[in-house]
Amino acid sequence: MAAVAGSVLRGLLRRQLSAQSQPLLSFRAMSSAAEQPPASHSYETLKVSRVREKVFHVELNRPDKRNAMNAVFWREMVVCFNKIAQDSECHAVVVSGAGKLFTAGIDLMEMGSVFVMVEGDDTARKAWNLRKKLREYQESFTVLERCPKPVIAAVHGGCVGGGVDLISACDIRYCTQDAWFQIKEVDIGLAADVGTLQRLPRIIGNQSLVNELAFTARKMMAPEAESSGLVSRVFQDKQAMLEGAFELAADIAGKSPVAVQGTKVNLVYSRDHSVPEGLRYMATWNMSMLQTEDLMKSAQAALEKKSPKDVLYSKM
Numbered sequence: 001m002a003a004v005a006g007s008v009l010r011g012l013l014r015r016q017l018s019a020q021s022q023p024l025l026s027f028r029a030m031s032s033a034a035e036q037p038p039a040s041h042s043y044e045t046l047k048v049s050r051v052r053e054k055v056f057h058v059e060l061n062r063p064d065k066r067n068a069m070n071a072v073f074w075r076e077m078v079v080c081f082n083k084i085a086q087d088s089e090c091h092a093v094v095v096s097g098a099g100k101l102f103t104a105g106i107d108l109m110e111m112g113s114v115f116v117m118v119e120g121d122d123t124a125r126k127a128w129n130l131r132k133k134l135r136e137y138q139e140s141f142t143v144l145e146r147c148p149k150p151v152i153a154a155v156h157g158g159c160v161g162g163g164v165d166l167i168s169a170c171d172i173r174y175c176t177q178d179a180w181f182q183i184k185e186v187d188i189g190l191a192a193d194v195g196t197l198q199r200l201p202r203i204i205g206n207q208s209l210v211n212e213l214a215f216t217a218r219k220m221m222a223p224e225a226e227s228s229g230l231v232s233r234v235f236q237d238k239q240a241m242l243e244g245a246f247e248l249a250a251d252i253a254g255k256s257p258v259a260v261q262g263t264k265v266n267l268v269y270s271r272d273h274s275v276p277e278g279l280r281y282m283a284t285w286n287m288s289m290l291q292t293e294d295l296m297k298s299a300q301a302a303l304e305k306k307s308p309k310d311v312l313y314s315k316m
């Protein structure tokens with residue numbers, strides 16, 4: 001069976017290859033060190049750098065305030081990840097926090113002015129405006145999920161309140177052994193409203209544990225985060241974690257972007273739909289995406305016992 005499939009594929013490849021004026025499979029030149037930071041990304045609360053070929057590193061960058069999420073941050077997240085979604089120079093992203101910990105969550109100094117002093121002539125209009133604001137805040141993390149490039153959260157120290165909302169919208173989570181996670185919202189008098197309650201049960205797959213964490217605001221330490229499935233790897237320290245996250249991102253970024261980004265879009269879609277709906281969406285997706293030249297390039301590399309890392313895929 002495998003031999004027949006191999007010969008069919010070789011025949012197909014021969015036909016494809018002879019139809020091309022250029023060789024289909026061009027091999028990647030080894031890239032050296034990290035390149036310059038991407039010029040279009042200049043922010044007050046985020047720091048964006050290019051750490052490997054086609055890998056961006058986005059750092060929450062208010063270390064003196066423990067990366068508390070102020071109004072500028074919420075806006076900049078949307079701009080940053082919408083740009084990354086469009087940027088063919090980036091195929092995978094690592095998100096981490098600068099300084100002592102990942103993030104202390106929402107900026108408590110600003111919360112009053114943003115959520116209590118809402119404009120509007122009466123209760124209905126105030127409620128309407130508050131709803132609009134909440135939807136905008138939700139968008140700040142939904143952009144992570146909508147960005148077709150895989151996003152890896154790398155958490156060290158504390159990840160409080162809004163931090164859990166943020167990492168729940170990421171595709172992969174790593175942490176250090178000193179990391180802790182806290183759905184802190186009930187302790188400041190609110191129900192978490194920017195994604196934790198919707199996404200976390202689907203990540204952990206244990207509603208009882210999510211409920212316990214959300215009702216009590218107790219800290220979940222790294223070993224429990226790993227055993228419950230919130231994170232997939234725990235590292236000795238931040239440096240080792242970032243190295244691991246960059247390597248993972250580089251591995252992903254080296255594969256066909258048609259395959260990787262299609263995988264992300266369909267995983268997210270399938271999480272929110274039934275199996276028949278997911279399968280229908282997948283078939284519609286791949287009826288165009290299977291026509292990519294990446295498929296033949298990858299198949300040829302596999303037949304020649306080469307790694308996808310050696311194939312030069314067009315950027316996307």
Ligand SMILES: CC/C=C\C=C\CC(=O)SCCNC(=O)CCNC(=O)[C@H](O)C(C)(C)COP(=O)(O)OP(=O)(O)OC[C@H]1O[C@@H](n2cnc3c(N)ncnc32)[C@H](O)[C@@H]1OP(=O)(O)O
Nearest residue numbers: 064065066068104105106107108109137161162184185194
């Ligand atoms: C639509 C709504 C959207 C999202 C809602 C999200 C809800 C939440 O995020 S709930 C969680 C809110 N956060 C907290 O309750 C955490 C408060 N902070 C702490 O408990 C501690 O700071 C710490 C995270 C445990 C870290 O402790 P430590 O390392 O000892 O640092 P500190 O000395 O406490 O702080 C240093 C510096 O940062 C300022 N800061 C810390 N957290 C916040 C914050 N959440 N908001 C604003 N500022 C914060 C702190 O005031 C210090 O500032 P100085 O100017 O140096 O005094």
